[in-house]
Amino acid sequence: MRRLASALTCGVLLAGPVACGDDAGTASSGAEVTVLAAASLTGPFTALAAEFEAAHAGVSVRLAFDSSATLAAQAVQGAPADVLATADAATMQVAVDGGAVDGATTFATNTMTLVVPADNPAGLTSFADLDAPGVDYVACVETAPCGAVGAALLATNEIAATPASLETDVKAVLAKVASDEADAGLVYITDATAAGDSVARIDVPGADVEVLDYPIGVLEQAADADLAHEFVDLVLSAEGRAILERAGFGTP
Structure with a gap:
């Protein structure tokens, strides 16, 4: 499993997936799924990536963790990635309104x-x-x-x-x-x-009222939409939910 630099500096302003630097030519050696995820998802998504790679021989998952607002903006700008997971619905809506995501599903909650x-x-x-x-x-x-x-x-x-x-x-x-x-x-x-x-x-009084919904969706620029959907399916599965619950996330 590889981790991208949080800023996705190579190709972040370019529309569509590109290869550059040391990553050039990786598509010939195996498929990749690039996931942009809120920083708070670091633990469970690292575990989910390992599970996905174990179940998909030859496939590697590249993870980029950052602020949801930063990642949503990168997705709209055409960052070379396949999946976006944010820490609230409003930030995901930015990606939807910008044409980067065609619909998203809430997979977890947090307080x-x-x-x-x-x-x-x-x-x-x-x-x-x-x-x-x-x-x-x-x-x-x-x-x-x-x-x-x-x-x-x-x-x-x-x-x-x-x-x-x-x-x-x-x-x-x-x-x-x-x-x-x-x-x-x-x-x-x-x-x-x-x-x-x-x-x-x-404890923070009122925190139970200010619940954050975590949505996930496949990006329009996904290089392999089927593979991207399979990663989303893992996150939404019983196995994925168990990993998230162990990390302290609530169910939708």
């Missing part, structure tokens, strides 16, 4: 939580503590699904303090908290689960 470093140096005990003097917390940029929902939860809970920084995606937020560069951060429950003992969780 947000607040994480603090394992030793919790700021002594936070509730979401309201974000307004305490000297507390530095981080969140996603509002163009990302994690940022849009995070901003809504901050407003609902009347948090007046602004984030110390706005990160590109939820993985960047988690990294800052886990490395003690921030006192707290707004992330998905799935990311807090994956982080294990490196962080501690604090």
Whole structure:
């Protein structure tokens, strides 16, 4: 399994799939499925890619993880990819409206939580503590699904303090908290689960109302639409759902 650089720098602005650099000529040695997926899907989609390759001899899955908004924009610009999975319906709609995806299916749900470093140096005990003097917390940029929902939860809970920084995606937020560069951060429950003992969780009031739906669809520029649909089918299957549930994702 190969991972693309998150920016898909080669061919990102070109319509249709292209080969370049070290990847030139790979089609002759075996089929490939390129999947653009929200950063929060890193764990389960890595596992799903391995399952797909095991069931399809000679096929490799290339994964590109980034902010959903970035990936949707790349898909509309014709990035050489086959499947798009985003962390909310609104971002997927950008790809649909841009003609990159002809319909998508919701395959999972997610909610947000607040994480603090394992030793919790700021002594936070509730979401309201974000307004305490000297507390530095981080969140996603509002163009990302994690940022849009995070901003809504901050407003609902009347948090007046602004984030110390706005990160590109939820993985960047988690990294800052886990490395003690921030006192707290707004992330998905799935990311807090994956982080294990490196962080501690604090519930966010109203998070159960702000549920994110994760849609997936085949891109119009897919080099092999049948193979792309087979990957989507795996994600939607009982096996795929089990992998997602183990990562903390909810069912649609």
